[in-house]
Amino acid sequence: MSSTNRLPVHVLLIVAGVLSLFPLYWLFLTSLSPTQYVVRVPPEVVPRELTVGNYQPIVRWLVNTVVIAGVITLFHLLFDSMAGYAFAKRRFPGKDVMFWLVVSTLTVPAQVTLIPVFFILRTLGLLDTYPGVILPGLADVFGVFLMKQFIQTLPTEYEHAARVDGASEWQVYRHIIVPLSRPALAVLAIFTFQRYWNAFIFPLVILRDPAKYPVQVGLATLQGEFNTDYGMLMTGAAVAALPLIAVFFAFQRYFIEGIRIGGVKG
Amino acid sequence: MTAALRRHGWSYLFVLPTFSLFVVFTLLPVAQGLVLSLQDARVTGGSFIGLANFGTLADDPVFRQALGNTVLYATVVVAAQVTLALIVASLIQPLGTKSRVFYRALFYLPLVNSAILVAIVWRWIFNPNPFGLANATLGVFGLGPFLWIGSSDQALLAVILSAVLTVPGGGVVLYSAAMGSLPRELYEAADLEGAGPFAKWRHITVPLLRPTTLYLVVVYTILAFQIFERVYIMTNGGGPNNATITIVQLIYSTAFQFGRYGLASAMAVVLFVMAMVVAVAQFRSLRTDVEY
Numbered sequence: 105m106s107s108t109n110r111l112p113v114h115v116l117l118i119v120a121g122v123l124s125l126f127p128l129y130w131l132f133l134t135s136l137s138p139t140q141y142v143v144r145v146p147p148e149v150v151p152r153e154l155t156v157g158n159y160q161p162i163v164r165w166l167v168n169t170v171v172i173a174g175v176i177t178l179f180h181l182l183f184d185s186m187a188g189y190a191f192a193k194r195r196f197p198g199k200d201v202m203f204w205l206v207v208s209t210l211t212v213p214a215q216v217t218l219i220p221v222f223f224i225l226r227t228l229g230l231l232d233t234y235p236g237v238i239l240p241g242l243a244d245v246f247g248v249f250l251m252k253q254f255i256q257t258l259p260t261e262y263e264h265a266a267r268v269d270g271a272s273e274w275q276v277y278r279h280i281i282v283p284l285s286r287p288a289l290a291v292l293a294i295f296t297f298q299r300y301w302n303a304f305i306f307p308l309v310i311l312r313d314p315a316k317y318p319v320q321v322g323l324a325t326l327q328g329e330f331n332t333d334y335g336m337l338m339t340g341a342a343v344a345a346l347p348l349i350a351v352f353f354a355f356q357r358y359f360i361e362g363i364r365i366g367g368v369k370g
Numbered sequence: 371m372t373a374a375l376r377r378h379g380w381s382y383l384f385v386l387p388t389f390s391l392f393v394v395f396t397l398l399p400v401a402q403g404l405v406l407s408l409q410d411a412r413v414t415g416g417s418f419i420g421l422a423n424f425g426t427l428a429d430d431p432v433f434r435q436a437l438g439n440t441v442l443y444a445t446v447v448v449a450a451q452v453t454l455a456l457i458v459a460s461l462i463q464p465l466g467t468k469s470r471v472f473y474r475a476l477f478y479l480p481l482v483n484s485a486i487l488v489a490i491v492w493r494w495i496f497n498p499n500p501f502g503l504a505n506a507t508l509g510v511f512g513l514g515p516f517l518w519i520g521s522s523d524q525a526l527l528a529v530i531l532s533a534v535l536t537v538p539g540g541g542v543v544l545y546s547a548a549m550g551s552l553p554r555e556l557y558e559a560a561d562l563e564g565a566g567p568f569a570k571w572r573h574i575t576v577p578l579l580r581p582t583t584l585y586l587v588v589v590y591t592i593l594a595f596q597i598f599e600r601v602y603i604m605t606n607g608g609g610p611n612n613a614t615i616t617i618v619q620l621i622y623s624t625a626f627q628f629g630r631y632g633l634a635s636a637m638a639v640v641l642f643v644m645a646m647v648v649a650v651a652q653f654r655s656l657r658t659d660v661e662y
Contacts, residue, residue, distance in 0.1 A: 113461050114469075120458060121476040124537045127491035128480060130503070134494075187388040196381035202389060209396050211649045213596050215618050216638045219406060219625050220399035243395030248388055273380035302484030304599055305618070309626055320486040324603060327490070334494065341487045348482045356475055359482075363543045 128345065134334065135342035162340040164315065165322035166347075172234065172307070172318055173300035176241040180296045181289055183242065188251025189281045193260065203252075206245045215305070222309055232312040240310075241300055247292050254288035255281060291362035294355050301348055319344040407639045411632035423636035433637065435612050436620045443530055443616065444594035450534040452586050455541025456579070460571060462542070463549045474546060478539035485599035492532035493519065493604040504528075525609035529600055541586050548582040549575065588652040592645045598622065617641050 190196070191203050221240050222231075230236035262280045271279070282289075304320045311317055314325065323344060326337045352359060407423055410416040427433045462473045480488075495503040498520035505515040518528045552575065560570050598618035601607065607623065608615040617637055625634035 110465065113465070117458065117461055117473055117476075120537050121473065123535065124477060124480045124539075127488055127495070127536075128483065130495070131487065131491050183388045183391075186384040190381045190384035194381045194384070196378040199381070202385065205397060206389075206392060209392075209400060211592065211645055212396075212400055213592065213638070213641050213645050215596060215598075215621055216403045216642045217396060217399035218621070219631050219635055219638065220402035221395055222625075223402070223631075224394065224399065239391065240395045242388075243391040245388070245392055245396070277384065298482065302486070304484070304486055305622065309622075320484050323486055323490065327493075327603070337490060338494070341490045345483050345487050349479070352479060352482045359478060360474055360543055363478075363540050363547075 128349075131338055131342045131345060135339035162319065162322070162343050165317050165319040165340075166343065168316060169301055169318040169320075169344075170347075172237055172241075173297050173303075175234075175238055176300045177293055177296045179238075179242050180247050181293055184247035184251045184292060185255075185282060185285055185289060186277065187248045188255050188285075189277055191248065191252045192255035193258075193263065193281075206248060209245065210249065218305065218309060221306075225310060231310060232316065234316065236310045237307050237318075240306060241303070247296060250292055250295075251285065251288055255285060258284050287358075287361070290355065290358045294351065294358050295362050297351070298348060403635050403638055403642075406632055406635035409632040409635075411630075411635070413629035413631075416632055419632070423633050424640075426633060427636055427640065432612055432615060433617075433620060436615045436617050436637075437640070439526060439614060440595055440597065440616045440618075443526070443533075443597055444591050446530050447533045447594050448587060448590045451538040451541060451590050452583060454534075455538045455545055455586065456576070456583070458537055459542050459545030459549060460575065462546055470546065474539075474543050477537045477542045480536055481539040486603060488536075489532070489600045489603035492528075492600070496528040496532065496604065519605050519609065519614075522609065522611040522613040525605050525613040529597075529604055529614050532600060532604065533594075538590070541590070544582055544586065545579060548579055552578050584652050584655060588648050591648050595641060595644055595648075 191199065217240075225231050225236045225240075228236075230239070258281070262284070263276050266276050266280050301318075302320060303318065304324070307318050308321050308324070311321065314322065317325070319340070323337065323340045326340060408418060408420060410419045410422070458473075458477060462470050465473070496518035497503075497505070498515070498517045500506065500509065500515050502515075502518065504518060508514040508516070517524055519525045556574050556578075557570060560574060565573070596618055597616050601609070601614045601616050601619050602622075605614040607619055617640065621634045621637045621641070624630050624637065
């Protein structure tokens with residue numbers, strides 16, 4: 105196709121992209137506008153005056169979110185690569201049954217386990233605690249599947265060579281499998297962090313104390329049925345969006361790669 | 371036994387952390403969810419009542435409304451998302467590598483944000499007040515103002531529009547990747563026959579992308595069945611006269627606001643079955659798929 109032919113295509117794509125991005129732009133714009141301008145008629149698409157006064161009470165929720173999503177991600181990197189390695193490369197009795205059980209729950213909607221998990225946490229005395237939010241997050245098996253698929257493609261010769269040299273099974277995992285799995289671990293880290301950064305219904309149900317809320321739940325409580333402080337709400341939403349946008353720009357190719365490996369579910 | 375343990379001990383150690391967490395927080399809960407759906411479980415306890423919960427649901431106008439809204443939302447949104455993803459990916463494909471990378475990133479960026487953030491913005495766009503962006507924009511053309519999320523007729527439309535008006539980045543990336551690996555020979559043969567670009571797209575590209583299309587339809591449908599955040603935020607959890615109530619919203623309020631855990635579990639089982647039906651349908655149509 106000649107480049108003159110392509111111009112309308114570019115225009116069309118850019119317009120569609122800008123439309124998709126518009127909510128984001130709107131979010132940042134309003135978060136920086138003093139409240140009196142937020143409810144202006146007509147809405148001002150170009151700001152007249154900017155402020156950062158809306159940004160204070162959100163910080164606590166952000167820290168909570170970083171802790172919750174961060175801890176869950178670290179554990180997933182360790183546990184999923186271990187299990188993925190065992191399922192991909194090792195032979196042991198019960199392996200097929202275990203893997204079949206894991207895969208068979210991949211399509212179960214999370215809401216099915218919501219009420220029973222709530223009961224279990226209540227029994228364990230973990231309602232309204234961070235471990236109560238983190239532990240169920242460690243049970244999701246998407247990462248095991250992802251790591252198994254990747255580790256399967258690694259050549260077996262390195263492991264054999266390491267064992268001949270007297271490496272223990274743990275050393276084989278730690279010094280052969282983990283370094284070779286870095287691309288998959290990067291994808292897993294990004295997807296897991298994004299997923300738990302954005303988690304909503306589980307923390308909403310499990311946590312009571314607003315001081316423990318992750319940012320998504322905190323934001324949802326900011327909107328009242330009749331009175332909503334839009335300045336505050338949009339500000340919080342903008343701040344909550346920033347970290348993931350930064351992560352996206354830093355690790356963009358892993359996001360795209362991750363969709364290709366793991367599908368759109370993550 | 372000890373010899374076997376010694377031989378396989380490491381394997382079990384590698385699997386143990388994930389698998390024990392999986393058993394406690396996924397496998398047993400799935401089983402317990404099924405059991406709860408057969409109980410009259412409330413905050414105070416409960417007893418086995420067979421399939422009575424499902425009978426209650428079948429007669430409950432609010433649940434029927436939630437089921438209808440969820441299916442309507444999923445049907446419209448999935449059809450729109452898959453079509454949009456296919457069109458955008460097709461437009462991106464003939465461009466150079468640099469443009470392709472740029473556009474994939476452009477369309478994926480909005481998806482990084484949580485459903486909550488997106489819903490907060492859309493709540494404001496579809497605000498009934500004149501300062502709501504949808505009303506302000508339509509007002510320029512002398513239309514409106516509409517009540518949108520404030521009206522039982524338009525609230526669900528606003529929720530559906532909010533989902534339809536965003537290009538689904540994941541679908542674009544998957545289609546784009548699939549298009550890159552289609553066999554060139556068919557296109558060369560079509561060129562020899564003098565086929566135009568649209569004929570080639572219609573008769574070669576679209577049919578060959580069928581596995582991707584099926585996959586996206588299934589994944590997006592299962593995700594759409596679970597719609598909750600948009601409704602919870604945009605319409606305060608159900609809208610006027612339950613206009614936007616969905617299954618997950620109703621599960622949430624039935625269990626955690628009214629303490630009727632058994633009834634809510636029965637709704638979750640209905641959702642589970644809906645997801646299973648879609649997944650099985652995909653599996654069957656993939657088996658009869660054409661090879662190329």
